[in-house]
Amino acid sequence: MGEHRSGVVALLGLPNAGKSTLLNRWIGERLAIVTRRPQTTRSRLMGILTRSDAQALLLDTPGLVGTARHALDESMRSAVAETARDCDLAVLLVDLGRGWEPAHDEILERVGEKPVFRVGTKCDRRADRGDERIERRISAQTGEGCGELLDDVLARLPEGPPYFPQDELTDKPLRFLVAELVREAAFDCLGEEVPYGVAVEIESFDESREDLVRIRARLIVDRESHKGIVIGAGGRKIKQIGSRARHRIERLLGQRVHLELWVKPEPGWAKKPRRLKALGYL
Ligand SMILES: Nc1nc2c(ncn2[C@@H]2O[C@H](COP(=O)(O)OP(=O)(O)OP(=O)(O)O)[C@@H](O)[C@H]2O)c(=O)[nH]1
Ligand SMILES: [Mg+2]
Numbered sequence: 357m358g359e360h361r362s363g364v365v366a367l368l369g370l371p372n373a374g375k376s377t378l379l380n381r382w383i384g385e386r387l388a389i390v391t392r393r394p395q396t397t398r399s400r401l402m403g404i405l406t407r408s409d410a411q412a413l414l415l416d417t418p419g420l421v422g423t424a425r426h427a428l429d430e431s432m433r434s435a436v437a438e439t440a441r442d443c444d445l446a447v448l449l450v451d452l453g454r455g456w457e458p459a460h461d462e463i464l465e466r467v468g469e470k471p472v473f474r475v476g477t478k479c480d481r482r483a484d485r486g487d488e489r490i491e492r493r494i495s496a497q498t499g500e501g502c503g504e505l506l507d508d509v510l511a512r513l514p515e516g517p518p519y520f521p522q523d524e525l526t527d528k529p530l531r532f533l534v535a536e537l538v539r540e541a542a543f544d545c546l547g548e549e550v551p552y553g554v555a556v557e558i559e560s561f562d563e564s565r566e567d568l569v570r571i572r573a574r575l576i577v578d579r580e581s582h583k584g585i586v587i588g589a590g591g592r593k594i595k596q597i598g599s600r601a602r603h604r605i606e607r608l609l610g611q612r613v614h615l616e617l618w619v620k621p622e623p624g625w626a627k628k629p630r631r632l633k634a635l636g637y638l
Contacts, residue, residue, distance in 0.1 A: 361410040361513040363444030368436065368463050371395045371419025373449040374477040377496040379403045379416040382506055386608065387526050387533065388416045389540035393551065395419060396543060398428065399637045400435045402527040404520050410510040411518040415439050420459055428626040431638050440466035445473070445512055447505070452476040452493065455485030471512050475505060531558045532636045534605050538573050538617065541601035542586070545593060550585055553578030555625055555635050569609060572616045576635075580621045587619055594619065 367375040371394030379388045383403040389396060395418065403414040417439050418432035440446060446467045450456060464472060476486050479493035479500060486493065494501035526533070535556040543551040555576040562570040575594070577583055587594045594617055602615040625631045632638040 358409065359515040360517060361510060362412070362516040362518055363513040364413045364415060364442065365509055365513075366415050366417065366439045366443035366446040366467070367449065368417055368440060368446050368467070369419060369449035369477075370451065370454070370457065370459055371421065373419060373451045374496045375419070375449055376401075376416050378447075378449065378477070378494075378502065379414055381496050381499060381502050382414060383525060385525060386604070387528075389536045389543075391540060391543040391551075393543055395421060395432075395552065396540075398432060400439055404524050404526060405506075406518060406520070406522040406524075407510070410513060411520065411522075412510060412513060413519065415443065420463055426627045427629050427632055428637060431629075431632055436463075437466055441468075443467070443470065444514055445471040445509065447473045447475055447509065449475050449477045450490055452478055452486055452490070453481055453483035456487055456489050460489075473505065473509060528636070530609075531561055533608060534558060534561070534571060535573065535636065537604045537608065538575070538597070538601040538615075541597045541604070542575060544600060545597045546586065550577070550582050553582060553626070554586070555622075555631075555637075557635060568612045568614055570614045570616075571605070572618075575617055575619045576622045576625055577619060578621075578623060578625060580623070583619050583621050 369375050376388035376390045376397055380386050382405055387403050388401050397418045401416045405412045405414055417436050420436050421429055424430040424433055474489055474491045476490040476493040480495040480498045494505055535558050538556040542554045557574045559572045559574055575586055598615050598617045602613050606613045
């Protein structure tokens, strides 16, 4: 048997490339939220993958965004830059339907001299704008090519000990994962522009009852006018968000959940570093 390997693997790419989907597939749990919209992931999330001969610290990142409009964009950009700089190796995911773009060169520059796997994603779809810069193809959705890619990634990690106990899956607190599942449900249920202004804060997480976890969460919206949209006529929208989120939280916790949601406008929250920190995005 060879030496034990360990290290930090950055999952990089443009928004919507499928980084979070690949993280979840490799870890085998829905740690990272996935939606059809770009710019879903807002901060770096570590998934810890442990095998007998290797441990990879997989860092899911926000998609690299263009110019920063506010503190949240800025922190998303720096999460990408720091991850690219600090990783041991990088997996650059390129949506085969869109092909190689100049921003991919920018990402490669940030990674520097470290090993990079240049991977085309969504190969289950018909569109394929692959070129010679894309070395292999995977589908994080169907799993095609994902196991082989993981084996090759682990083989390129430096020799080293495991950094985390083998049963640990992520560096984020459970509360954060729960808040993210609420945000994911909001992304799914709300129209175009509203979800980008939504943040979720867990107000209470009560495990005192054996049979049920009681969670109260606040949906923060960026505009007064979004409050009504999130609540919906007769409260139907927020009910839909709540029931979707509850199912996913129950799956994550392996327990029954009572979830109470309410909406609070907090204009400008995405511009305030202190709020971003409290919300777990910084
Ligand atoms: N058909 C197909 N769809 C995929 C595949 N991988 C991801 N998707 C879909 O692409 C969309 C974006 O996936 P995410 O995993 O959220 O992408 P991301 O790169 O994390 O996006 P951001 O967090 O916004 O940067 C979702 O609707 C996924 O279901 C794939 O291999 N095949
Ligand atoms: Mg993501």
